[in-house]
Structure formats: structure tokens, C-alpha cells
Amino acid sequence: MTDAAPADLVRRSLARRYAAEQRFRRLGLAAVAVGIAFVAVLLVSIVGKGYSAFVQTQIALDIEFDRSVIDPDASGDPEVIARGDFGRLYKDALKARFEGVTGRSQVRQLYGIVSSGSPYRLRDMVLEDPALIGTRQRVWLIADDEVDMLVKGYISRDVPESERRVSDEVIGWVDELAADDAVRKAFNWTFLTAGDSREPEQAGIGGAVMGSLYTLLVTLVLSFPAGVAAAIYLEEFAPKNAFTDMIEVNINNLAAVPSIVFGLLGLAVFLNFFGMPRSAPVVGGLVLTLMTLPTVIIASRAALKSVPPSIRQAALGIGASRVQTVFHHVLPQAMPGMMTGTIIGMAQALGETAPLLMIGMVAFIVEIPGGPFDPATVLPVQIFLWADSPERAFLERSSAAIMVLLAFLVAMNALAVVLRKRFEKRW
Amino acid sequence: MIDTHTNAIGDVAALPRGFIELGRATAERHDDAPEETVGDVTVAEPRMSARGVFVHYGDKRAIDNVSLDIGRNEVLAMIGPSGCGKSTFLRCLNRMNDTIENCRVNGDISLDGEDIYHRSMDVVLLRARVGMVFQKPNPFPKSIYDNIAYGPRIHGLAANRAELDAIVETALVKAGLWDEVKDRLAEPGTGLSGGQQQRLCIARTIAVSPEVILMDEPCSALDPIATARIEELIDELRQNFTIAIVTHSMQQAARVSQRTAYFHLGRLVEVGSTEDIFTNPRHRLTEDYITGRFG
16 A cells, blocks of 8 residues: 555546446447448348349230130120130230241240230239220230349340350340330339249249238237236246246246247147148147247246335235236236237247248248138248249349348337337336 | 444434344343233223234244234334334234245234134235235325225225215325325326325225224335324324324324334333333333433
8 A cells, every 4th residue: 555645546546447448338339330230231131132122024015905815705704704815915915026036945935025924914904804805905014033133134144145044035025125115113012912933023922921920910819818827827826836946947948949849849739639720820820829938928927026016015905816916906017018028029939930840831832821720831931932942033032021021020129119118108 | 232322313223233133042032021011912992902923934033922902093103123023013913924925923813803814804805904004105006096996996895986986085185185186186196296105005095994004104204294294194094093003213103192012022012001101111121212222
């Protein structure tokens, strides 16, 4: 100890202490910066690959809605109309546009520049408005996925033809159409509304989104009441003995179990034993409930613990029974925390793929599910399936689907934060 | 041993010291505290009576063979150094000790002659008949109206909304809070000041029309003016209710009560009329406490 005054000693140590704090703060900021940088790289790469999926190339053709092809007897019967050969219509239009094209393979290439789903589009147009029969209309048809890739610039023209997916002739035709203003890029509604398809230009996340929604709905309806009730029982009513301790340990462990194990459980119990419909959101929801239940229970218990005991004492002192104390006083206070925990659990469940693979939601589902019992797939699985596909167009679509999934997750977490803030203010 | 020191102010409770003393060997306690309570523990026609009450928290004995009566329409003050068991004893009277994990209560406690620890006594009904006001005001996080109305609602004391309104108004009037809150009954109870909150809690308790009101240091968290108002209130409430109040302020006990009981390390040392206790205490411990030799 020196003879210096205490204040001087303190002053001397200040520099060292502040320096340490500065170092710590800089490290923290650096860590945050690195984290943000990684997130930025991730987002930029995904958005960069996926944003183009939200537009789709369309080709305008002058379609002759020939009565002899659609409805020869002029019956006006929708069934007859529906059976018409609409493929003929657009093929004739293409042939009329590019008269010099001969030879089977060339002609087939020509027909291939619009989507193979064009006949259905034309049929739906006519069914909606039968007055079109006999008229000549300029119709915008969705281009084939390879033409789409070409127009968006993903297929390089400089590469020799044998290394390209599109031949020189196709490029020539597309350029001709473009010069005539018959090529445009329009918003890709198909992506948002259609179900899955082998053809990328007809594929959409509509089915996967509905499947995810139904699955999440089932999960929410099952896991929230069960989780909250379990938390209330464990926190308020269960006697403190070894049995309760065992339950608690098991719940905490279940929260760490790999999710695919729940998928196996679902396969063995729900599908094999109970014989529930395979690939249905109801089974997916049950499996995800098992998975999110520990999260909901743990979050709910924390929320219940945070209610000050003075509230319980006041309620008991006034003559409320234990059940009344919990449901009239403790639960309303704990509800914001419970809801936040549940929303976070739901956001986790939204992104789960492995357990759902086991119960069959990996199948190729084309129709958009109408309810929780129809076969469906979920968004992460859809991304997984598309990522496997070789077509270039599926790369941009899977990136776009990832963007949609991330948007949902961010929205759900934001909702959780907003709800928590709002309820915290009231109390 | 007990730390003796003169305390000119005479009123400061030494919280940690009391708890340490409670944990010490009981041999010391027997030397000082009397085997039998000095003074008359009984009253004619008691509202509540306790005989041979022992309370243990795990292995620690908190209440040691206490017998005490509480008379009708009287205010009984329970005083003593911190950790002497007054709050524990108070909580026995409405079975709030049931909510504490390893608390064991032995002995006979009865309300109007009925044993409250008997199997046939419904604890919910007991707590409706024996109300409690806590040390720190704890209004429900609901509106002022709902705070008061909750008790009558769950006990079915009002047949319709009009009756409930009347009960709420009466309770607030009796608690001396009506004029201050009558225009803002829908506002949250937690938005009131400390003194108002405590009066709200008292109103909440009396809305259920209990027979006995237990008050556990109700003014310790309040400023002197709020304290004075609540002491006035206690005096008014005495006409309709029996009140047992735990207080660490001897002046408050002297102002507010008719009978006073002095507790020391879990034993009831002396009990008697307030005037006698404060002017002419018979046991040495009582005298030491009252004169401020320890506290």
C-alpha cells in the first residue's frame, strides 16, 4: 500500500478498468458484426437466387379459338368443351407464327417453347367465357422453364450449343418474338397459388403453404392446451416428490431429443398402430405436437413462476380455491409469456422437416389440400424436394420458397415480440 | 445471548438478529421465556381460540406451545421482536400456513367453537370467514371494482349486478376509499398509491363480510399519514369485526388495540389489556422489549 490517497489509487485503476471495458465492448460489437455479416451473406445469396422466381416469362400468341376443334356440334355443353383438343390451338398458332419450321424434332422444339400446361390454361379460359369460341385472341401463355431461364439470362448464349439446354433455333425464335413485343415478364402468380408439378413453370408453393398451415393449426390446437395444462399442473398442483422430479427431468430431456425420433414414433404409433392417413397434416400435426410440447411446457412454467406469490396469497386469503386462484389470477398474468413461448414453438415447428419425412409428407403432392385429412406436404419438405431436382428453374424456385418460409418465420417471431411488449405494458 | 442495547427511538426492528436467535439452542430460550404465559390468555366468549399450538418449519420450531383467545369485536395486537413467530401464528388462524411446503401445525385452533384444522372444515369457507390483510399491499392486477367484487363473486354473495355494486360501494366506504375512487372504478387497482392500495386490500377483505380480520403488519410499508388513516379505519372496523393485528410498532399497538400479546422466540410471554402491558408489564422480557432494551 502506498501513501497515496484512496481517491488517487482509484483514479489510477480507472484507466485499466475502462480499457478492459472498451475491449469487451469492442469484442461484443465485433461478434455482433460477424453475426450480422453471416446473416447478410445468407440473405443476399438466397434473395439473389430467388427473387427472379417471382416473375415469369410469358409469350403472346394469336390463338384462333376454332369451333371445330373445341365444340364441333356447337352444343355449348361444358363437358364437351372440356374434352376439346386445346393443344391443337396453341400449336397451330405457333406454326402459323413460324411458318418455315419443318421436321418432327424442330417442330417439337417449337411447340416446346410454351409451357406444357398451356392447353389447360386455354381450356379454363374457354370454360369461363364460352363466347371466346370462334374468336381470335392474343393470349399470353406461360413460357417453358428453359425459355424462362434464357430470358432471365441464366442460360449463357456464349456457350457452344451442345453444352446448352436450349438450341440456337429456340434462341432465334425467342428473339424474334421478343422483337415483336410478344415476350414479357409478368408476376408469377403460379408460384404462389399452384401445387407442385414436374414442370417448373407450373410448380408452386400453394400446396405446401396450405399443408404447412393445416399442420401448424393441428399442432397449435393440440399443443397449446396440453402444454399449458401440464405446466399448470406441474407448477401449481403437483406435490413435490420424486415422481414429479422424474417428470420434470424427462420433459427437459424430451426438449433435446432429435426430431426425427418423433417422426419414427409417429410412424410406428399413428400410422401403423392407429392407421391414420399417411401424409396428412393431422398426423404431421400430431408428430409436431409431441415435438413442441416440451418447449411449450418449459416456457409456460417459466411464465407461471414469474407471477409474484403475493397474487396467489391475496387470492387464497380472500377464500379462492386453488383452482380459482390459478385460473382467475395466475393464468391471466402468465398468459403473455405462455403465448410467446407457444409462438416460438410454432415457428420451430414450421421449419421442421425430418419428422415429417418419416410420416410420408415427402410425397409428390399435386393437389392443394382441402383439409387436415388430405395428403399434403409442408414448405420445408417442398424446398427439400425442389432442391433435389435437376432443372435450373427449380433452383430459383426453391430459393424463392426459402424466402417465403423465412418471411413466415420472421413474421411469427415478430408477432411474439409484439404480443409480449403489448401485454407487458398493461401489467 | 440476546443482544441488549438501548434504543432511543425504540421502534426499529432488527430483522436478521431475530432469525439468528430463533435458530439458536432452545436451552437458552427456556432460561428466559416462561413456561407458562403470564397473564390471562382466555376471554369470555372468544371468537377464536388457540390451545397448545406448535408450528414447525422442517425441524425448526417456530411456535412453542402457544395458547391464546381472541375476543369478539376487539383488536388484539401481537407484538414482539422479529422472528418471534407472530406472523406465523397469525397465518395459522386462517390456515395460510397450509400453502407453505414443510410447515407442520399441531394444536387446537377453533373459530366460534369449530376446530379449523378438522377434516370437515372447508378451508375456502374458513378463509371467507377469516380474512387477511398482508404486509405489502397486493391488489389484484384488475380494476378497482373487480378487486373488491372478486370475493363476493366467487362466494356468491350477490344475486345480481346491482347487489354487487352495493357491496363494492359499502366496502369502499367502510375502508374510507370511496370518495377517492368512486369516479375511477374501472382503473387498475395497481395504479393507486401505497396507502390507497392497502385500503383497497382492506376493502377487498371486508367485502366478503368476514368475522375476523387478520392484519400482518399492514402499515409497515406505508408513510405516517397513510398509517394514521389505517389506524383510524381499524378503530372503526372494530365495531363490526374482530381484528388481530401483528405489528412491530409498539406505539401502534398502544394506539389501536384493547388487548396485547407479547411473543418471544416462539413463546407467548405475556398477554393482557393494552394499558396493563404498556404501563405495568409483569414479565421481565416484556418490560425489556417495551422499554426498548432490545428490539
